[in-house]
Amino acid sequence: MTNNLLNVPLKQTEPINLGEKISEVIKSQFFQPASNFENDLNYLTSLRNSITEISNTSISTISSIDKCYEYYSVLQILETKFPKDSIEFGWFITLYLKPIGPISIRSIKYEILNIIFQIGSIYSKLALNESRHLDEGLKKSCQFFQLSAGCFQIIKTIVTSINSNPNSNLEIPGDFQNSTISCLIELMLAQAQETIWQKAINSDTTKDSVIARLSIQTSEYYSNSLKNAKNSDYIKLDWMNHITIKYYHFLAAAHYRSSIIALNSFQYGEQVAHLRIASDAITKALKFKKYVNEFVLEDLMGLSEIVKTKLRTAEKDNDLIYLKLVPKENDLKPIIGVSMVKPIESEEFTKPLPKDTIFKDLLPYVIIHYAQALRERQDEYLKTSIIEPIQALDQIIIKFLNERNLPSSIDALQQPENIPDAILNHSREIMNLGGINIIENLLKDISNLSYECKHLVQECQNRIDKDKQEDQMLREKEGTTRWNRPDTEKAASIPIAKIQRMNEYLQQAKNGDEVIIQRFNEIREPLEVYMGGLTSLNKYIPNSNYIKLDKNISNIVIELRDYLSQIDSLKTDRINFLHNIEIKNRNNNILPKLIDEYKRNKNQLYDNHGEFKPTKFELIYEDHIKLFNSEISFLYQTKTNQQEIENKIDIINKKFIQEYTTNVNSTLKKRQTALQNLDTSFIKYKEILTNLNEGLKFYNDFISKGNNVLKECQEFLNKRRVESRDLEIEIQRNLQYQNEQNQRSITPDITATGNNHRDEALAPDVQLVSPRTQKSNVWDPNSNIKFG
Structure with a gap:
């Protein structure tokens, strides 16, 4: 069993009665008796709890993975038959120094991600269980590491899809985010590549050029893993040190093998250069030996002794015998990496779902969901x-x-002293609704929300202004010829248009608020009368003299009363x-x-x-x-x-x-006016309450949508800053390259003479091309928010 490689620790979870949880969902949302599915529910509970029994010390066979694949298949079925947020699952994050959690999320997809992680972890452990002394063991170990990388690649794809979906409300834990998962992918590929390298050095017939290329690619995988580890909050220090040493170790190994190629080609200066690079890499690696496994350090020290010995001999021979110029690292022919590994996604993840296995008689949730849509x-x-x-x-x-003026006109005529029932009802309703206080409180809430909305718009504008300021500063520094990217007005045309619309909406809302305040002030006095109850109404409504109505008007009033x-x-x-x-x-x-x-x-x-x-x-x-x-x-x-x-x-x-x-008469007219004023004020009061509630909804919606625009503006600013950094680096590289070219054009080539005895033939499998670089696909969100 190998001890100089890493395995991914299993995540931890506590047993739950999954069958009981599903039973509750069936009863509450599917309108079917859960007893019809008793066998399926018991099977789910047993299967899920068997997954929790898999531990870091119990894995020795492939049976654990088979159990996980079985549960994965079941989860896929559950996701098609039940609401995605119907069950809560809790898992501990175990990558760090001690378990964190449990992180509990109501999502079947979250459970699926954790099971895929478990499978990837088990594959990494199986890879370490294989013997590295036999070719067959190295072959199986390499296969397991690639399968492990494939699992983490699937997680990365799923999480990217979730994060890019604006309708998704699933909060992904940090150990599933890009930097952490990418670190694990590259680490598994690095270790898979290392087993290929191990197989190569075990063979007496493998050329040094091949081993060098395998080594440099292994180093590159470790380098990629290290870059992602530095951006993650969940990769512990001993892992980072381990990965760092591995990166430098294989960088040194690649240059050591290249030094042998140079020696065999009589390129003694290049031999010394490669050995110096290897020695320097080992020196850097030793700075990170704290907390690192002793077997890793033994491997490094073994290489260190060889490199030191070879370097002393090479430098001595070159100084005394060959007298070759030792080139700088940048002038050496690059070592071209060759990758022999890739993430392998197991066929188990792409198998079609078995039909009629569990809950075959359960009404599909799509029917329930569609029924809910029709109900809406x-x-x-x-x-x-x-x-x-x-x-x-x-x-x-x-x-x-x-x-x-109805019914106030006939009330004033028929009831010259009594307060009409309609007015008393209005008074009670206004007091029950909160009277003046409810309007003042709503106006205060609207004022606070309005300020928050203005601040939100200003924050959006600040991001755009910040980019404009930074872009102008860099444009003046680098010059418009070299700084050849769109200015802020062009690059941010979409968010700028949204901010403009937001300002327009806020201005319209402000105008509406002012109208409401004006209407409220107009009816404040009658509202205070209503709030005073019977005593206040009696004071406000003047009595009038009783008028004896003739038969004609009496009949008209009676008829109006009837209608x-x-x-x-x-x-x-x-x-x-x-x-x-x-x-x-x-x-x-x-x-x-x-x-x-x-x-x-x-x-x-x-x-x-x-x-x-x-x-x-x-x-x-x-x-x-x-x-x-x-x-x-x-x-x-x-x-x-x-x-x-x-x-x-x-x-x-x-x-x-x-x-x-x-x-x-005059007294009757005054009474009618008072009654009419109270009637009108009551109507306006109800309208104001409606308008204020609509205003609250507007501002809350504005904040919700405005936060999306703010996020878009922040992402724009972040993206532009990354662009600025990359563009500055590119400009500096171009300037440096031009300076080097200018120096070479005026500096004589001292290596062009006196080296006729030197064999310039290259090893047949070493090519003069640029080093291979791997480009990762970075998700670039393109928000198409239409504000309002």
Whole structure:
């Protein structure tokens, strides 16, 4: 068993009764008895708990991986049959010095990620269990490391997809984020490559050039792993030191082998140069020996002794015999790495899901989900087609009566001293709603939210201004010719346009707020009267002298009272109607009809690819919604009745006005004005409350969407800063290259003479090309937020 490589520690989790948790979901969301699936539920609990029994000390065979693959397959099925956030799973992060957690997340996808991690961890342990003294053991070890890298590659792909989905609300723990997972991928590839290198040096026939190329590639994998480890908060120091030593070790090994090639080609100066680089790499490696395994240090010290001995001999021979110029590192021919490994994704992850294994009789959650969507459509239909029109009719009749000074005009005439019941009802309703205090509190909340929105917009603008400032500074420093990237106005045209729209929306909202405040101030005095109760109303409403009405106006008033009574009856009927429709809506769920349709025509509800076709349920919904045709008829009938009453009131009220002007006196007029003012203030009070609630919703929505714009602006600034850094580096490299070229053009080539005895032939497998570089695909988010 090898001791100079690393394995990934298993994550830890506690046993849970998964079957019981699934049972609760079935009962609460699927409307089916969980007892029908008792065997499946027991199987789930047993399988999940068997996964928790796998420990870092118990892994010796492939059976543990088989158990994990079985559970992975089950989770894939659960994800298709149950809501993705229906179950909470808790796992400990174990990469660091001590376990962190448990990190509990309500997500089946989170459980899947952890199981894939477990499989990758087990593969890394199996790789270390193989013998490194036999070719077969090295071959299996290499295969296991590549399979481990494949597992972490799958995690990286899944997490990238989750993070790029704006509709995803799954918070990914840090040990699954890019830097940590990328570190593990590169580490597994480095160790897989190291087994290839080990196999190569065990063979007497492998050329030094091949070993050098294998070594430099191994070093590069360790280097990539180290870069990601430095960006992660979860890779511990002893691992980072181990990876660092491995990076320098194989860098030294590559140059040591290259020194042998140079010696065999009589390139004595290059031999010394390679050995010096190797010696320098070993010196750097030894600075990180703290907490590192003794076997790793033994390997390094063994190479160190060889390099030191070879370097002393080479330098002595070159100084005394060959007298060759020792080139600088940059002038040496690059060692071209050759990769023999890659992440291997096991076929187990891509197998089609087995059908009818567990919960085969469970109604697919897509049916439940679609039923919920249809239920929302039903609610929206009733709201927009019936409930809101009914409420609008009530508002129309209130406005209609208020414009005609009803009922205050006849109240003033018929009740010269008593306070009308309508006014008393208004007073009680205003006090129950919170009166003036509720408006002042809402205005204060709106003011605070408005300030927060302004600050949010300013923060967005600050990011753009910061980039503009930094870009202009660098443009002046480097010159417009070299600094050849778009300026801020062009590069940030999309977020700038969004910020402009945000400012426009806020200005419109500010204007609306000012109108509301003005209206509130206009009715503040009547509201204070309402809040004072009976005593305050008696003081505000003047009494009038009793006027004996003639028979004609008395009949008109009686007729108006009758129509107003009919209006009150309409309102009462509508209140009862809205209550009844709420009950009817609640009692008429479309789900049972969808279940019946699913059972009758199960095969016809899926296309050739097995995708559910929701359009098949449209006819059922259309038929279901006809249940409310009688309510639609009521709407039309009550609207017609209201229009007829309004027409009659309009006619009789004109007669009343003609008669009223001949009978009214100054005290009666004052009483009518007071009553009318109170009526109007009550209506405006309700309108202001509605407007303020709409304002609160606007500002809260603004903040939600504005935070997305702020995130976009921050990402833009971060991206531009990375661009600036890369562009500055590129400019400096170009300037340095130009300076070197200029120096070479005026400096004589001292190596061009006196070296005719030197054999310039290269080893057949060493090529003069640029070093291989690996480019990683970095996700570049492209937000298309349309504000508002």
